[in-house]
Amino acid sequence: MTTPRSVLVIGGGAAGNAVTILLRRAGITVDLIEAKDDWNATAGSGITLQGNALRVLRELGVWEQVKASGFAFGSVGITAPDGTVLHVAEDLRTGGDDLPATVGMQRPQLQRTLIDAVRACGARVRLGTEAESLEQDGDGVSVRFTDGTEGRYDLVIGADGLNSSTRAAIGVTDKPEPTGMAIWRVAAPRPAGVTRTDLAYGGPAYIAGYCPTSDTTIYAYVVEANRDRASIPPETYAEEMRRLASAYGGFWPEITASITDPAKVNYTWFDRLLVEGSWHRGRVVLIGDAAHCCPPTLAQGAALSLEDAWVLAQLLTSGEPWNDGLLQAYHDRRMARVRPVVEASVQIGQWQLDGVRDADVPGLIVRTMTMLRELP
Structure with a gap:
């Protein structure tokens, strides 16, 4: 054939x-x-x-x-844990100049x-x-x-x-194979002024970041060392993510206040x-x-x-x-x-x-x- x-x-x-x-x-x-x-x-x-x-x-x-x-956006901000913007880098347009760098x-x-x-x-x-x-x-x-x-x-x-x-x-x-890291993710309302991804390194987590996903929404995430999944009951997911996120400033207090429903929080290991x-x-x-x-x-x-x-x-x-x-x-x-x-x-x-x-x-x-x- x-x-x-x-x-x-x-x-x-x-x-x-x-x-x-x-x-x-x-x-x-x-x-x-x-x-x-x-x-x-x-x-x-x-x-x-x-x-x-x-x-x-x-x-x-x-x-x-x-x-x-x-x-759509074209840059990424690096912040201190307190929210102070340390650096803003332009994203490379990997799809060509006729497409946004990131959506x-x-x-x-x-x-x-x-x-x-x-x-x-x-x-x-x-x-x-x-x-x-x-x-x-x-x-x-x-x-x-x-x-x-x-x-x-x-x-x-x-x-x-x-x-x-x-x-x-x-x-x-x-x-x-697990890499040793894990991530907490949640969809949240977009605070006024969030127009790009910002990443904070340090604090109680390795990374705390967020990305705008529409005119009204973002998704936020916090990266830490992976833990035994069995040690984290799903009904505590919102509480656990709030605990980690509460150490971060800038837009994070507004984001953290919206993390209330454990069913909307996702926890996965990096593989x-x-x-x-x-x-x-x-x-x-x-x-x-x-x-x-x-x-x-x-x-x-x-x-x-x-x-x-x-x-x-x-x-x-x-x-x-x-x-x-x-x-x-x-x-x-x-x-x-x-x-x-x-x-x-x-x-x-x-x-x-x-x-x-x-x-x-x-x-x-x-x-x-x-x-x-x-x-x-």
Whole structure:
């Protein structure tokens, strides 16, 4: 077979939604399955989208919606814990000069925007469904689903996140590893005057920051050393985040006063993952967090996942056979870009964990972000 025509995408996050839209645009039949019934449409607080993420969102045809519902800005402030602004740096426009450097957005709004685009593209979507087994031969993959149905596909794309069952099913043994840090996140009303990301280093946390996500909202976050999750009951999440955030000045007292509902506070560890070998086995290939994940110190997690989708779709629609060579080319092209970002993101956090005061954090950030200006 020289013209494969059917793809199963496992996972309806940013990477899975993006590759679905791009493959459907090329006329390929795509089934998308998502384990959660609500398609993750309400999960998360906020997200920082750098220019290289915006570049892919424009390619997906959703940039106008993102621009309308997000908050664009072009600089980052470094503050003392008391709120005193120490330095303001202009952000690099990694998506090109015709896009903002950064857009903050409510994460559920981004997901709903991508969901609408998937629905409009004509993909067949099944929620609350997982792949129970993947049986490969030389021509494709036979899939049995948890609802008892079966399907046959020319290619399966595993976009099912950090704890990917697809990755395990095809024998890739790499697993995420904690970096030693954890983050508290919450969506909050936007204080008047917050028009960019500000980051405070020091105080009781490693980092205290916030990002505007619309004209009326922000998401705020506090980074500390990770703790045993079992030692923090979910009903205390708001109290714990308020305790850490209360040490910070500037806009923080207003933000902290709004942290009252523990159900709206999210606590997660920072993880690192980089699948070192090929990202495919036969006709099953991994993208996004299933293949790589890094701490949000460079705000590149979603961007790298979206780039994966864009690059893989380019190769799959190039007219070349869908074989080991093509899927290995995808891996090689992405690894050269993903590895430096993962390593830099981890290094920035490690310097903080180790208390290294003379680390060249600005230099590492500039070098990494400059690389990301190039097309993936």
